[in-house]
Amino acid sequence: MTDVPNDRELVLSRLLDAPRNAVYRCWTEAELLKQWFAPKPWNVSEAEVELRAGGKHNITMQSPEGDAMPAQGICLEAVPGEKLVVTDAFRAGWEPGEGGALYGCDCHLRR
Secondary structure, three states: OOOOOOOOOOOOOOOOOOOHHHHHHHHHOHHHHHHHOOOOOOEEEEEEEOOOOOOEEEEEEEOOOOOEEEEOOEEEEEEOOOEEEEEOOEEHHHEEOOOOOOOEEEEEOOO
16 A cells, blocks of 8 residues: 555555455455445446456446446556555556546455
8 A cells, every 4th residue: 555645646445354365366266346336226247357467357337228338458567465456547468548547456455
């Protein structure tokens, strides 16, 4: 975690009473990610997770009416059981994402 966010950084923190390996698995295993990532009544229809720098991190959420909301990104860093950093500023092959903003999920799991 960043100690002092700058004026353009949003930091969200959540302390979970759960084993760190279980939390990591929920973020990194596609079948587990599908179970919780989308707000109900939406669901995750597709999830691709490649745990390596430059690996795919693509999630498609789907509405009850069938509308799809794809989120294509890449993994920047994955330390098994400890840390996951992803962004949608880039896509597979380091292609620029549509939004162009660099943000991501930096999950630090404490013991």
